[in-house]
Amino acid sequence: MIINDLVKGNKKFREVNFPRFQGNIKELVEHGQKPEILFVGCSDSRITPDLMLDTKPGDMFILRNVGNFVPPYSPDEDYHGSSAAIEYAVSVLGVKHIIICGHSHCGACKSLYKDIGDSPDLIHVKKWLELGKRAKEYTLLAIQDKSDKEKLYRATERISVVHQLENLLTFPDVERKIKSGELQIHGWYYRIEDGTLESYDGEKCSFVPLMEDNYGK
Template sequence: MEICDLIAGYGAFRDKQFKKYKNRFIDLVQQGQRPKVLFIGCSDSRVDPALITNSDPGDLFVLRNIGNMVPPFSPDNDFHGTAAGIEYAVSVLNVTDIIVCGHSHCGAIDGVYREINDPALIHVKKWLELGRQARDYVEETLKEGESAKKKLEMTERISVVFQLSNLLSYPEVARRVEEGTLSLRGWYYKIKTGELEYYDDDSMTFKPMISDA
């Protein structure tokens, strides 16, 4: 898709889709946004939060970055964009749920296993340090001889768990989770099949969101 296609797409949105949601947009302007869910997802163009969840405008407050990473709380860190989004969602919008959604075939997770020396990727290199814990855990846990594919898939899932842990380093997130007004959820989306898994705290495994049985 090229820029001309996006402009044509806007024309279709203005003439059709906007009219469908016109009253909703008016309400969202007059009443303000009231999303109940913060969705932290990857910037990967193949992973669309609204498409996956069949959500309407105003339903999700979305943060996207490469690797769906969550920097630990630190007033002096360099990752203010994601941290500010989390704080705003929790303390201003009063969301009741935060979803961290990882996915298959993630280039960021693949990147945590590679040495990045390109000076044009200085910020990418720094950002991917947030995936080191997941990488190290998998390398220490996975049996020798396992395929690279299995290693990456495991790291994609385990990274979600570590990002959930990082969320709890935010004082207000931790407080609201403790009092029961905020829930943290880990999801894993399979691009090729459209399947969605959720992290089950009790079994410490990812399970199908919807069972076919």
């Protein structure tokens, strides 16, 4: 794909798809966005939240980063892009749901098992991957047969989602709104191979197929 393909794609969007949402977008422009869902997904180019979930403009506030990681709350004056997005979604937009969506064949989770060196070109990547360290440690304790690398990676991807949910709870307003019933958090796992989604069941401590019955009608 080259830049001209994107230009052609925008032309097609304006001619074919934009008219379908024009009324909805006009309302969003006049009254502002009011999404009820914060979707935290990976920057992986194979992950397409709007296509995966058949959503329209204004439905979801989307945060994407390497590994769909959630940094723990840190009240300092450094730059915190992901944390800022979470705070804005929860405290300003007032979303009612946060979805942490991991996925199969995640490069970030695979990189946890590799030495990426000390190159200054990857200094921020190396630091960011520390957010997956606990998931890796837990996986190595839980998986007996460590020779099956693909099985190890799939387990790490799912376990990481659970740990990112735990990091969400370190945000004061997230914790407060969960306790008051104003907010719910969900852990999902997307299988790139077939497009299916799994949902984390806290009572069973496992991922189960995502179905409407999981959340009621």
